[in-house]
Amino acid sequence: MSSLINPTTTKTLITSATFRRQLTTSSAVTQRLVSNPPDLIKWVKTQGGFVHPFVKIADSGPPYGLGLVAHQDIPKGSDLIALPEHVPLKFPDGGDGSHQNLVNLARNVPEELWAMKLGLKLLQERAKTGSFWWPYISNLPETYTVPIFFPGEDIQNLQYAPLLHQVNKRCRFLLDFEKEVTRQVGELKLQDHPFGGADVDASSLGWAMSAVSSRAFRLHGKALQNGNRGDVPMMLPLIDMCNHSFNPNAEIVQEQSSSDPKMLVKVVAGTNIKEREHMTLNYGCLGNDFFLLDYGFVVPSNPYECIELKYDGGLFDAASMAAGVSNPSFSSPAPWQKQILSKLNLEGEQALLKVTLGGPKIVEGRLLAALRALLANDSETVQKHDLNKLKSLSNEAPLGLANETATLRTLIALCVIALNHFPTKMMDDEALLEKGVSTSTELALQFRIQKKSVIIDVMRDLTKRVKLLSSNESLASQN
Ligand SMILES: C[S@@+](CC[C@H](N)C(=O)[O-])C[C@H]1O[C@@H](n2cnc3c(N)ncnc32)[C@H](O)[C@@H]1O
DSSP: OOOOOOOSOTTOOOOOOSOOSOOOSTHHHHOBSSSSOOOHHHHHHHTTOEEOTTEEEEEOOTTTOEEEEESSOBOTTOEEEEEOTTSSBOOOSOOSHHHHHHHHHHTTSOGGGHHHHHHHHHHHHHHSTTOTTHHHHTTSBSOOOSGGGSOHHHHHTTOOHHHHHHHHHHHHHHHHHHHHHHHHHTTOOGGGOTTTTOOOOHHHHHHHHHHHHHHEEEEEEEEOTTSOEEEEEEEOTTGGGOEEOSSOSEEEEEEEETTEEEEEEEEEESSOBOTTOEEEEOOOSOOHHHIIIIISOOOTTOTTOEEEEEOOHHHHHHHHHHTTOSSOOSSSOOHHHHHHHHHTTSSSTTOOOEEEEESTTSBOHHHHHHHHHHTOSOHHHHHTSOHHHHTOSSSOOTTOHHHHHHHHHHHHHHHHHHHHTSSSOHHHHHHHHHHOOOHHHHHHHHHHHHHHHHHHHHHHHHHHHHHHHHHHHHHHHHO
């Protein structure tokens, strides 16, 4: 298991892949790159930006770190912050020799790790003496609580294979990329060196990638040749001091007028904001895998939390039999059932076998439709229905009560299998949390507790539906 070390300075060259410095207390979240960084609000104003006079930076307490707070009531619709175009930090379009070398490095970054590309620019500015963005960069957290910095045992403690896979992929990429960076820039003259001669290792690359993934926003960039505006990831000084909420009281607005192509990013109060209230933005309707991987926190009772399963005939047959269905046909579907599976992209070379339980839909539509179709006896009844109807849980029993009961029971059995897959019980996890553990262990425990909770919530919901179906059935037979 490879993990990285939260760096203290970009000048440290760390070659070992094992974790040496534990994420210990929540103060690690608020510790900034330098101990007394410049006043960020003042800097934004000096640069021609606007900051509402009642907006202040304050400690939001663990686990939030710093945040923006109103020190008097602010009415709905008020502008809170506005940034002129030159203030956001972006990956630049052009520049000198050292820039070209940065572009060459960025070519090694896969699209899905876009945060690393902008991270290279951030590292460049961090290493540059007298960088324009130093007042911003010096205010960034020194360490991040994302799992690439967890000790190996806490990566294992996540107990959830899809996230473990992502964490390992990122760690492996960073360790390989460290070698590539050394290969490409090691021999460069100082004036061409993209990081001013500073050593850049996997840990400092991880710091930069996490700084970007946890703080950058995708905004409209300059107009492209086709007239569209591409989405450009940017770091937005001060605006990125807002913490996350699914019910935010502030929102980002991008103003564009044809007469003034200069882009201005604003944050506006979406509701009346009371004195001492924290300003929040919605980072996105995301599950905890994304929040932990990119931002280093877990949202309790997250309405978008899901678990991933693989659509697998053998597993589904086992679940169905455990649910009391005789002779399920998941491993050997009839040709008409195969056709439906193909339409659902669950069969064929390009099939997407990852399906989800949880979130607002409770059961992913493709999974629900597949179960309903594969537990049906005849093709006519199934083919009478539009696939979209079969995908919807609110569409009750489209193929009859018996089919629906078998479908829901199979789903419940799948939940039981998924829950039994975790090596520990929720009660054990909660007891461990109460003992007081390191930040990374706490996050791993919270993460797996939320995964188990979502499975239990899905089971509860489906059980209610089964009960309702059987009471409908007995009513129908009485009538
Ligand atoms: C865009 S920054 C916000 C400013 C940050 N609190 C700071 O101290 O610089 C995002 C980071 O804030 C923290 N954060 C934001 N919203 C949170 C939430 N709802 N729960 C826990 N931590 C949160 C996480 O550390 C996250 O990576």
